[in-house]
Amino acid sequence: MRLLTLPAPELTMPPTERARALVFEDPRSHQLLQRVKQVASSDAAALLSGETGTGKEILARHLHELGGRRGRPFIAVSCGVLSPSLAESELFGHEQGAGARKRGLIDAAQGGTLYLDEVGDLPPGAQARLLRALQEREVIRAGARRAAVDARVIAATSVPLESVVAAGGFREDLLARLNGAHIAVPPLRERPGDILPLARYFAGLYGRRLGAAPCALASSAVELLLAHPWPGNIRELEQVIHQASLVCRAGRVTRDDLRFTSLQPKAPALPGAPSTVDALMATLESTIAALFESGCPNAHERVEEIVIRATYRRCERNLGHTAIRLGVSRELVRTRLLQFGEIGTPPSSEPPASLSRTGEARAAVKAPQTLQS
Structure with missing residues (x-):
């Protein structure tokens, strides 16, 4: 079984919003892996599109490792957490006076790869500067200071960017630049051959954390896992197996142990009223x-x-x-x-060098772990 995971999966907190493991057992996954290998041979900007939780960041890291920038920095940032006032400074840096300057994420990714998750959330000013960086291979900081850009940009989106362009929220010319090498990541329900291998991997992962043997999947659980539509994709599967491993008895997961938390229950109809x-x-x-x-x-x-x-x-x-x-x-x-008060006020102090969807610094150089069995 071919398996890719985020760096040090045993040390990260379970479970996050991101998919933390990918397998390539289903025929569509084999096609996806071949597409990644094809795109990796180029140094052009790439765009990964697919639903949340499908493993886009893992694929981006694999792209980095397969290409000529292997061993150099891989800097990941979630554009959704960048406020308009901080986005340009965070990405491109700025002069601080007396010759001092704040190093941006593009600087940190020099020679390597800059991964922009949910790139459609970039504010307009940052979009314009990113377009220039891709076109001219340079950025201009305050004081007209020019700096060369030597980083591959890999962007990801879970919403069709064409619709964001139509709504006036994203630059069409920037989309054209990013979309030169496009990888469509299918949802888990369209690669059912990966469901059980992933379930068994997560059962083993959480079994080890609990100091026990991997939980076995009863036939009733297997049937339910394969029938579920997985709207939350791989991250939902991890949550389901994580919870099942906590409540199952005698190391055996049955259908009664499975709780599909991401399903949206139907609203009960009002008495005598049609559900329209x-x-x-x-x-x-x-x-x-x-x-x-x-x-x-x-x-x-x-x-x-x-x-x-x-x-x-x-x-x-x-x-x-x-x-x-x-x-x-x-x-x-x-x-x-x-x-x-639904979201917090952006911090006034300097943000960390790279931001993840959970707010953690993730300026990671380590490659995805690859296992063969």
Whole structure:
């Protein structure tokens, strides 16, 4: 079995929003691996597209290791955590006076690879500077100081960037630059041959952490695992196996031990009311009318807060996705979420050299671990 994992999977906290392991047993996974090898031979910018939790970062690291920049820095940053005021400084650095300068992530990735997760969340100013860096292979800092760029850019997105371009949130010319080498990462439900190998890998991983043998999968559990649509992809599979390993008895996971946390339960229908969009909208309208009639202070603001919060959480806390779903700008969504306390205020001190989706520094050079069995 061919297996790729993030660096030191035994030491990272379980489970994160990212997929932490990939196998290549399914025929579509074999095709994906061949595509990665093909793109690795080039030094051009690359774009990985696919749903959240499908393993895009692992593939980006594998691209780095297969190419000519192997052994050089691999710097990963989540664009969704970069505020407009910090994004350009964080990525490109800036002059601090008296000849001193802050080193940006592109500088840190010199000779290696810069991985931009959820690149569609980049603020407009940072998009313009990234486009110039890709076109001219240089950046210009304050004081007209030029610096050469020697880093391969690999970007990733879980939303079609064409829709973000159409909504005015992403530059079409930058998309064209990034999309020269495109890798579409299929969701787990489209590569079912990988489900059981991944499940057994995670069962072994968590069995070792618990000081026990790997949990065996009963036939009833296997049947349920293969039938599940996996909307949360590999990260959901890891969560399910992690929880099952904690509650299973005698080292054997049955269907009763499996809890699919990412499934969205259907809202119960109101008595005597049809389950249609029109009926739900009518219920919403009457609820809002009753809210205003009750004299609730700031009712409009509270309704707006509920809508934005619910959409943000439904979009897995992704600012770009939320803005597209609501039909407003990313900056407006961010401003409102800051006001509501849903997201924190950007730190005033200098941020770490590289940021992950969980806020950790991840300026990692270590390659993905590769196991054969």
